[in-house]
Amino acid sequence: MTDSPAPLHVTRRGAVLEVVLDRPKANAIDGATSRRMGDLFAEFRDDPELRVAVVTGAGERFFSAGWDLKGAAEGEPPDTDYGVGGFGGLQELPGLNKPVIAAVNGMAVGGGLEIAISCDLILAADHARFALPEINVGVLADAASIKLHRRIPFHVAMDLLLTGRWMEAEEAARWGLVNEVVPAGSLMGRARELADLLAAGPPLVFAAIKETIRMTERLTVADAFGLMHGKGIPAVNTLYASEDLLEGTRAFAEKRAPVWRGR
16 A cells, blocks of 8 residues: 555555545545545555554645545435445544654545544644634534534534634644644644654554444443453453563563554
């Protein structure tokens, strides 16, 4: 997996997969592009040699403008088949237990913002902006309505959903919508630095973290512990029976860096 035709540029850099959305002028996503993204992220999920993904947009103006309204105006319905991962390939992809980093290189609008918040970490260029303008065209920002109030304070999420206003990168960082704001020229360098850090980390622990959060986020604390103690979280069970767990404890005792093998 080294490259693919436009509108996606895909590069495999060791254990890191980099995906660049390239659909001028606004990196908007139609059904065919979304289905390709879903297939691509499913391949990433299932490839044992890949540990981290970075998704970004081509150019400096748009990360993604979200749903392709031009395509919609030409007849593509909002409930078209977006593929195995839902819109943009990440929204609903089952079993994605590897870290994904969004490098927001410009405007993240509508579905573009929804793709960003489907990632585990978000880096933003200092000129990046965020908005949910669906309200202005009579469309529901469905993924944002489900997820955004779980990521940032409820009233801030409602403000974005109900008004469609713009949020600058610094405000996004203040509310915890993004992890870091960096100069535009440093964005991909910082994303790669972070991706390499994660790629060198324990993949089975990352899988256990993501699956635990996903399976327990709507449970009470007591029920969440009950699920875990009852061996109801498969990735945790895999971790506790793994060679990596033994390697981690041995490396600590021997005062050396562990060698993670993901098994």
